[in-house]
Amino acid sequence: MTYLTxxxxxxxxxxxxxxxxxxxxxxxxxxxxxxxxxxxRILLSILMEALSITPLSFKSGAAKW
Structure with a gap:
């Protein structure tokens, strides 16, 4: 196997x-x-990016990535 470079x-x-x-x-x-x-977390990020979804951010910091 040769990896792409x-x-x-x-x-x-x-x-x-x-x-x-x-x-x-x-x-x-x-x-x-x-x-x-x-x-x-990676899968979620990939799916969110593919669906053009941005995570909600709350002032309390509960939804931090």
């Missing part, structure tokens, strides 16, 4: 090649991609 992103075999695919469940993907980040 700025140097090889233009190589179609690396960027789009079937032999360079890695199948991961969401939890494993998040662990690998985001290392020590919290998968549930």
């Amino acid at each position: 700025p140097e090889n992103i233009g190589d179609r075999e690396i960027a789009l090649g079937f032999n360079n695919l890695e199948l991961l469940c969401l939890n494993c993907h998040n662990k690998k991609t985001f290392k020590a980040a919290q998968p549930d």
Whole structure:
């Protein structure tokens, strides 16, 4: 498996090649991609961004990210 880098992103075999695919469940993907980040929080952030939702912020600080 060859990971994408700025140097090889233009190589179609690396960027789009079937032999360079890695199948991961969401939890494993998040662990690998985001290392020590919290998968549930990451998924929520991705979904909110995709749906153009912004988190509510309260003066009390209860809804802080």
